[in-house]
Structure formats: structure tokens, C-alpha cells
Amino acid sequence: MGTFFTLWRRELAAYFLSPIAYVVTIFFLLIMGFNFFLLVDLMSRERVTIPGVMEQLFASAPFFWPTFMIVVPLLTMRMFAEEYRSGTIETLMTAPVTDRVVVLAKYAGALTLFVCMWAATIPYPFILEAFSEEAAPLDIGPVLGGYIGTFLLGMFWLSVGMFCSAFTRNQVVAAVACFSLIGISFTFGQVHYIATDDLLKAVSAYVSPLLHQRDFVRGVVDSRPVVLYVSGTFFMLSMTLRMLEARRW
Amino acid sequence: MIEVKNLTKRYPGRVAVDDISFSVGQGEIVGFLGPNGAGKTTTMRILTGYLPATGGDVRIAGFDVTEQSLAVRRSVGYLPESCPLYPDMRVREYLHYRARLKGLRGKEKQNRVREVTELCGLGEVRRRIIGHLSKGYRQRVGIADALVHRPALLILDEPTIGLDPNQIREIRVMIKELARRHTILLSTHILPEVEVTCERVLILSEGKIVASDTPENLAEIVSGSIRVVAEIKGLRSDIVAACEALPRVNSVSDQAQGAWVRVEVEGQLGTDLRLNLFEAVLEHGWKLRELRTVSTSLEDVFGALTAGGRDPGK
Numbered sequence: 403m404g405t406f407f408t409l410w411r412r413e414l415a416a417y418f419l420s421p422i423a424y425v426v427t428i429f430f431l432l433i434m435g436f437n438f439f440l441l442v443d444l445m446s447r448e449r450v451t452i453p454g455v456m457e458q459l460f461a462s463a464p465f466f467w468p469t470f471m472i473v474v475p476l477l478t479m480r481m482f483a484e485e486y487r488s489g490t491i492e493t494l495m496t497a498p499v500t501d502r503v504v505v506l507a508k509y510a511g512a513l514t515l516f517v518c519m520w521a522a523t524i525p526y527p528f529i530l531e532a533f534s535e536e537a538a539p540l541d542i543g544p545v546l547g548g549y550i551g552t553f554l555l556g557m558f559w560l561s562v563g564m565f566c567s568a569f570t571r572n573q574v575v576a577a578v579a580c581f582s583l584i585g586i587s588f589t590f591g592q593v594h595y596i597a598t599d600d601l602l603k604a605v606s607a608y609v610s611p612l613l614h615q616r617d618f619v620r621g622v623v624d625s626r627p628v629v630l631y632v633s634g635t636f637f638m639l640s641m642t643l644r645m646l647e648a649r650r651w
Numbered sequence: 652m653i654e655v656k657n658l659t660k661r662y663p664g665r666v667a668v669d670d671i672s673f674s675v676g677q678g679e680i681v682g683f684l685g686p687n688g689a690g691k692t693t694t695m696r697i698l699t700g701y702l703p704a705t706g707g708d709v710r711i712a713g714f715d716v717t718e719q720s721l722a723v724r725r726s727v728g729y730l731p732e733s734c735p736l737y738p739d740m741r742v743r744e745y746l747h748y749r750a751r752l753k754g755l756r757g758k759e760k761q762n763r764v765r766e767v768t769e770l771c772g773l774g775e776v777r778r779r780i781i782g783h784l785s786k787g788y789r790q791r792v793g794i795a796d797a798l799v800h801r802p803a804l805l806i807l808d809e810p811t812i813g814l815d816p817n818q819i820r821e822i823r824v825m826i827k828e829l830a831r832r833h834t835i836l837l838s839t840h841i842l843p844e845v846e847v848t849c850e851r852v853l854i855l856s857e858g859k860i861v862a863s864d865t866p867e868n869l870a871e872i873v874s875g876s877i878r879v880v881a882e883i884k885g886l887r888s889d890i891v892a893a894c895e896a897l898p899r900v901n902s903v904s905d906q907a908q909g910a911w912v913r914v915e916v917e918g919q920l921g922t923d924l925r926l927n928l929f930e931a932v933l934e935h936g937w938k939l940r941e942l943r944t945v946s947t948s949l950e951d952v953f954g955a956l957t958a959g960g961r962d963p964g965k
Contacts, residue, residue, distance in 0.1 A: 408751040419739040489735030493796070496699045496731075497752045498724040650702055 405499045406507050413511025416480075426476045427519055430469060434523050437463035445534070455530060456619040459523070460548040461612065471584055473519070474556065477512050478563025479577035482646070486571035495650075505643050509564055516556050520549065543621030551618025554631040555611055559584050561638035568645040588612070652677050652804050652834040653698065658707035660693050660858075667693040669858035670707070675851075677803075680830040682849035683838035684953065690858040691838040692732055695808050698836070699729045712803050725754065728797030728833075732808040734790050738782030742773055742792055745781060746799060753800035767795040771825065787818035794825065798833075805829060807837040811844060823848055842953060854956050861956045876901060878945040879916045879924045885937035887912045893931045897924060911940065 417423035441458045460466070485491040494504065531540040563580040570576050591610030597603040607613055614627040653675040660668040668690040675681050683691045696702040697709060700720040709715070714722040737745060746768065750760045768777055771791040776784060781792060790810065797805055810826065811819045826848055829835060839845060845852050846866045854862040854869075862869055883890050887905065890912050894903045899919045906913045918924045925942055932939045 404756070405752055405754070408748065412748055416737070416739070488738070489731060489733055490737060491735075492696075492701055492731040493729070493735055493749075496701050496724055496727070496729045497749070498721045498754060499752060500721070 406503050406510075409499065409504060409507030410510050410514070413481075413508050414514055417477075417511070417515055420480075422476065422480065423515060426473055427522075430473055430519050431522060433465050433469045434526075437466065438523075438526050440464065441530070445530070455527065456544040456548045457616065459526060460552060460619045461615040467588065467612075470555075470559075471581060471588065473516075474559045474563050474584065475566075475577040475580040477515060478560055478567050478580055479573040481508050481512065481564050481567040481576075482642075483567045483571055483573045483576045486649075487573075501643055501646050505564075505639060505646065509561065509639060509642075512560050512564065513557060516560060517553070520552060520556075524549075541621070544619050547618040547621040547623055548615075550623055551615050551627075554628060555615070558631040558634045558638070561635045561642070565638045565642045565645065568642045569649070652679070652712060653836065654708075654710040655694075655698075656708040658694070658697065658709055659705045660690070660697060660702065661705045666858050668697070668704075671855075671858070671860045673853055673860060673863060675834060675836060678830075678834055680826075680835040680848065680850050681837075682845035682852045683836060683855060684840065684842070684845050684852055685838075685855035686840060689855040691855055692808055694855070695729075695806050695836070695838060696731075699727055699806055700724055701729075725800065726803045728800065728802035728805045730790075730793045730797045730805075730807045730810055732812070734793035736781050736789060736792055736796075739780065741778055741780055742784070743768070743777040745792065746795055749796045750799045755800060763799050763801070767798045770798070770828075771795040772821075787814050787821070790814060790818070790822060791825075794822075798829070803834060805833045805835045805837075807835065809839055810837055811839065811841065819844075854953065856956065876917050876919060877922060877924065879918070879928060880913065880941065880943055880945055881916070881928050881932075881939065882908065882911050882913050882941040883932060883937050883939055884911050885935060889935065890914060890937070893935065894928070897927045897931065898922070900924070915945070 437459065440463065441455065444458070445455075482491070485494060495501070527540060527545050559580075562583050563576075566580040566583065567573075567576040570579070587609065588611055590606055591612060592606070594603045594606035594610060594613075597606060608626065609630065614624075614630075617624050617627070653673075655674065656672050658668055658671050659666070671690075671694070683694070685691050693702065697704045698711060698716065700716050700723050703717060709717075711723045712726040714726070716723050740748070743764070746764045747760065750764055755763055768774055771794055773788070773791055773795060776788055781789065784792070794807070794810065797807070807826070811822050814822065823844070826835065826837065830848075837848070850865060852862070852864065852866050852869060853860055887907060891903055891905050891914065894900065894905075894914050894916050897916065897918070899922050901917045901919060903917070904915045906915075916924055916928065923944075925944065928942060929939070
């Protein structure tokens with residue numbers, strides 16, 4: 403357990419010792435701030451309910467999905483690729499730590515930063531409520547749902563990104579591979595709008611991040627997407643572990 | 652300390668390490684010598700548990716490298732080839748991180764980091780960023796990391812590669828110092844290095860161990876003889892005759908150097924002709940100004956053993 407925290411701390415420190423954390427966080431907060439501004443603008447012109455507000459922030463806002471899809475590869479690309487490139491993977495893997503702890507600690511590091519970035523947006527709904535003329539108190543369900551959905555999806559996509567970083571020594575390749583994978587899966591999740599085949603329609607709807615997110619921001623935490631993202635994360639983590647072992651053969 | 656039996660490592664279409672066996676005892680300082688691609692790094696990576704072996708049995712400090720990998724890693728300090736470090740960390744920060752990773756905590760960690768910082772001469776640079784350090788200092792940081800958890804065995808892969816002559820000398824002195832408390836296995840393709848630092852040499856060629864002995868013995872084995880050079884003042888023909896009369900002498904060559912005669916006597920293995928020669932000088936009342944054995948250089952040994960004098964620096 404002690405080594406887990408040592409590695410986790412090193413992983414987080416690595417983000418802040420390089421420009422990555424600063425650049426990504428600034429990029430992310432600028433876009434989130436812009437979305438918030440658009441929302442305020444919208445609310446000053448028409449009536450928007452609280453679920454509507456959350457949907458604006460967490461699903462339908464302009465650039466929400468592209469930002470999400472760009473932030474994840476930027477956070478994960480260096481995780482293993484950089485260790486391979488600099489050779490430090492050798493000192494890391496010959497220290498008395500198991501591969502499993504290395505994978506988990508690195509993953510936890512990326513997830514921590516991701517959570518911190520989102521935590522900066524927590525005041526948004528409360529600010530809106532405070533300045534809204536409607537007396538209705540803020541419904542905590544959609545807010546919580548929005549954050550749970552975002553966390554689950556981020557958790558899964560970060561694990562995909564880590565896997566991509568584990569099979570190459572080139573950070574750019576890792577980032578592009580991750581972006582492609584999550585981009586393709588997101589697009590596949592939209593196929594149900596146009597599909598005629600029932601099975602295809604059902605599968606596409608089941609894995610559609612957009613549909614899941616729409617549920618979450620209405621305060622509905624359905625167990626199906628939770629199972630999908632949690633098991634998907636476990637699968638990608640174990641694939642990363644296999645990849646780490648396989649690269650050494 | 653190290654027990655290797657029938658170790659084999661195969662890559663698709665290539666055998667990197669071919670059925671080698673050797674052992675290294677407690678407190679020994681052993682040099683791994685071989686041309687690039689001979690399997691030195693692969694063998695070391697297997698010993699440290701970084702690479703799995705295809706076959707064979709490797710035990711370090713009594714632990715099996717595959718079954719008890721963590722125990723092995725705790726007893727080994729490893730400096731990989733090219734000395735990888737995190738360039739964005741500070742020296743002290745890096746050593747603390749590595750010490751924690753290797754299970755040191757609290758006061759013990761503080762003490763060990765301070766000790767290795769001092770031992771490796773890193774005191775002045777301990778607040779500097781690793782990426783800004785010279786190659787020599789980086790190498791020291793790597794060695795300090797390898798030492799920090801008091802490993803019984805140190806495995807150093809090419810510890811002096813890419814250093815300038817002064818730095819090489821400093822690192823060598825350091826390794827000699829370390830040899831008092833640790834068993835050391837170091838690899839190199841620079842021959843004088845082994846001659847200076849190691850008690851025993853393992854020569855690796857194309858994945859096989861082709862020789863294992865002290866540098867001096869290896870030289871004798873390869874040349875098959877011992878040569879003694881002496882400079883004597885006396886009658887040249889008498890001197891040559893006396894030398895030829897010594898026991899177990901193969902050949903004598905001579906050369907005049909002013910009033911002195913320089914003789915080179917080649918004897919069979921296992922003899923020390925210096926004493927016989929000295930006695931001969933006394934007996935005849937000659938004068939003697941030089942008497943020494945000439946050792947075959949390790950370079951010759953290396954050339955002879957690694958297939959037809961292939962360029963060792965390749």
C-alpha cells in the first residue's frame with residue numbers, strides 16, 4: 403500500500419512538473435467557462451429548468467464532447483509511453499513493486515487530476531441558482547447525476563487512454579490511438595439514430611455515451627451504464643497489465 | 652550470491668542467451684565482458700527480474716527470480732544501461748522517491764538517502780534538476796539509486812559508458828570502494844576497465860560464456876605461456892645461454908641496448924622464471940636493472956575468444 407501512494411504521488415507530480423497539467427487544465431476551464439457563459443446568456447432570454455441546465459453543462463453544451471475527447475488522451479498519453487522512451491520503465495519495473503500496483507497507481511494519478519479539473523466546475527450550478535430569479539431550490543439529483551455520469555465516462559476513457567499509452571513509446575501515437583478509439587466508440591453510440599437493424603440499434607444505444615449522459619443529467623442513475631463503464635474500466639486495466647507483461651517478452 | 656543454471660533466452664528467430672551457467676560468490680566483483688549484442692544486457696535484465704527467461708534456473712541470494720521476484724528485487728541494486736532517470740525531478744527528490752519505492756520509511760530513509768548522497772559525491776548537486784546535470788553526475792545518481800536500499804548485490808550495466816576519462820576514473824574508484832560491502836556484477840565492452848576493477852571475468856560471445864577466470868589467468872590460458880623480460884649487464888652470449896638453461900623454457904630472444912642486454916624469456920605455464928633468472932644473475936655476478944613478467948593484454952584474450960578477433964569496440 404505504501405508503494406502505491408509513492409507511485410501515485412510521483413504520477414501526480416509528473417503532471418505538474420511538465421506543462422501538461424497546466425495547459426490541459428487551462429484549456430479545459432476556458433471551454434467550461436465559455437459554456438457557462440453561453441448558459442447564462444441562454445437563461446437571460448428564456449426559461450430553463452434545472453435538468454435543462456445540467457444537460458446544457460454536461461451533455462449538449464458546445465465543445466463539451468470534443469473537449470472531453472481531447473482532454474483524456476492528453477492526460478493519458480505520457481503514462482507509459484514516456485517511461486518506455488526514457489528507459490525509466492526498467493528502473494521502475496525492477497524496483498520491488500508488482501506490475502499491478504504500477505498500473506493502478508498510474509491510473510489513480512490520472513483519475514485524480516481528472517477529478518480535480520471537474521471539481522473546479524462544481525460552483526457553476528450553485529452560482530446559477532443564486533442568481534436565478536426563480537425561487538425553486540436547486541435539485542441535487544441532476545447535479546449529482548451529471549457528475550456521476552462524467553466521472554464514470556472519464557474513468558472508462560482514461561483506462562482506454564492508459565492502455566494506448568502502454569503499447570507504444572511514442573506519446574503522439576498513444577494520444578492519437580486513444581482519441582481514435584474513444585471517437586469511434588462515441589460515433590458508434592450515435593448509430594442508433596439512423597440504424598434500421600434492431601440489434602445494431604440496441605447495441606449502439608446501449609453503448610452510447612450521449613444517451614447515458616442525458617439520463618444522468620436528469621438525475622437517473624441507471625445500473626446498465628454503470629456496469630458497462632465499471633466493467634469496461636476493469637477490462638482495459640487488465641489489458642494494460644497484459645500489455646506491460648507482453649512488451650517485456 | 653548469483654546461481655545461474657542453463658539459462659536460455661530466445662527471441663523470435665534469435666537466441667540471445669544460449670544455455671549459460673555461472674555463479675558469483677558473496678563479495679566477489681565480477682566483470683561481464685563481450686561485444687555488443689553478446690547477451691550481456693539480456694542476461695542482466697533476467698537477473699534483475701525485468702525480463703523473463705525462456706528456460707533455465709536463476710537464483711539470487713537464494714531466491715528464484717521468477718517465483719520470488721520481489722524478494723530478488725529487494726536484494727538487487729540495478730543500474731540499467733544508459734542510466735534512465737526522470738529528468739524533471741531534483742536529485743534529492745528522486746532519491747527519496749526511489750527509497751520509498753524500495754520500502755524505506757521515515758528516519759531510515761532519511762539516513763540512507765543522506766549516506767548515498769555523500770558516498771556518491773552528490774552533496775553539491777542534491778537540489779539540482781537531474782536533466783541539467785552532466786552525464787557523470789547522472790551516472791552517480793543512478794548508482795546512488797541502486798545503492799539506496801542496501802542491496803547485497805549490485806548489477807551495473809555499462810557503468811562508465813559515455814563518460815570522459817576523469818569521470819571514468821572516478822566511477823571506477825567508487826566501484827572499488829563499493830566492492831568492500833557489496834557483491835558486484837558489472838558489464839562493459841571496454842577491456843581495461845575489467846582489468847582494473849574486476850577480480851574475475853566472464854567473457855560472453857554470441858550468447859555463450861566462452862571463458863571465466865581472473866584477468867591474469869585468462870591471459871595466460873590464451874597465450875599458453877608466461878613471458879619474462881630482463882635487462883642484464885654481462886656478456887651477451889653467456890646471458891642467452893644461461894637463460895636457455897633455465898627449467899621449462901620455451902624460447903629466448905635477446906637484444907642489445909648499449910652495454911645492457913635485453914632478454915625476453917618465454918616459459919611454460921605455471922612457472923615463475925623471475926626467481927630463476929635472478930639467481931642466475933647472482934651466480935654470474937651480472938648486474939640487473941629490470942625484471943618483470945609481461946602479461947598478455949585482455950584485448951588479445953578477447954580477440955582470441957570471441958571468434959576470430961572480431962572488433963571488440965564494434
